Amino acid sequence: MKKAIHIFTALALGIGSACAQAEPPALKVCTAENEMPYANKAGEGFENKLAQYVAEQLGRKLEAVTWTDPRYFIRDFVDKGLCDVVMGVDHGDPRLLTTLPYYRSGYVFITREQDHLDLRNWDSPALKTAKRIAFAPGTPAETMLRAIGRYNDMFSYQQELVGFKSKRNQYVKYDNDKLVNEVATGKAEIAVLWGPAAARYVKASNTPLTMTVIPDDNKRADGEKVGFHYSTSIGVRKGEVALLEQLNKIVRDKQDEIGELLEAEGIPLLDEPETALSMN
The missing domain is CATH 3.40.190.10 (Periplasmic binding protein-like II)
Structure with missing residues (x-):
């Protein structure tokens, strides 16, 4: 009987370990500590909300990695692998791979x-x-x-x-x-x-x-x-092509839901040029 219990316990532990391993890693998003209305440490900015939505669509938990100085966070955080994603970058930013634009303003x-x-x-x-x-x-x-x-x-x-x-x-x-x-x-x-x-x-x-x-x-x-009109994208580290493709799919398939988040903020939204839509 004791042997049976030990076998059952071992199986249960094995299943639990397999489930834990199957859980996808958190989506680490570089976010500003205090750059409102985009983002803050309390998660009150519209980019905080967009990051949460993107993480949910990927089936991953959100992990915010905060920075304080906008001049160096790509070099000091993204390039060093401390975060995976940057919300709200200029489309075509040469420091990153950028998704299809998710809004233009x-x-x-x-x-x-x-x-x-x-x-x-x-x-x-x-x-x-x-x-x-x-x-x-x-x-x-x-x-x-x-x-x-x-x-x-x-x-x-x-x-x-x-x-x-x-x-x-x-x-x-x-x-x-x-x-x-x-x-x-x-x-x-x-x-x-x-x-x-x-x-x-x-x-x-x-x-x-x-x-x-x-x-x-x-x-x-x-x-x-x-220039007075600009397109905004999600940025990922160079070389992360698979993640870029996943994010592009969200931008394509969930444009209405993303637009609703932006419209609730009151952001003036403009039509995207065809050249930007055809990239990536």
Whole structure:
């Protein structure tokens, strides 16, 4: 009898071990510790939600691997194998393999509804007369403000908008909610921001705000095009072709569900160019 019990126990342990081995590994997703509205450590960003959805579709548990500095996380986390997936990268980012785009959006003008500003493009008269225009440096907004001769007018005001400066390498951060709030409170007449970065705060504002997608036909003073519409993909480490194909299948098959998550955030969504859809 004891021998039978021992055999049964051994079989049970063997089955349990086999089940444990069959469970797929967690999907390690590189995510920002505090880069809202995209992601934070508490999982409150829209990219946190998208990562959870992708992990569920793959039948894997989500493991968030957080980073603090956006400049180095691909080198220090992805390339070293500390995470498998990066949400929200530019389609075609040369540092990674990128999936088919799961959304396309653009930069927007943000104004108060009550001000009735007729903002259609960078030639709009309101941009010439506005006393304060909120924007983040290093973006297409800065390039076009220089092109229309308004950058120097905003230089001192821009320094007031800095929300964070690190002690290491002087990494400067501009908080998206603060920039939107500048318009909501009337401190600035206009803000120019990446639509997905602003949408949550525009939607939540007690002061009704308007987002106008900026056309993608802008040029610098020297005639070079300045892009204002971009496609966003999921990134994986180079060489991880099998994972890339799995993710592409999710993007293709679950586009409606992904779109619902993005629309709930209030993100302005644009049609994808045929060239991007045919890649990968």
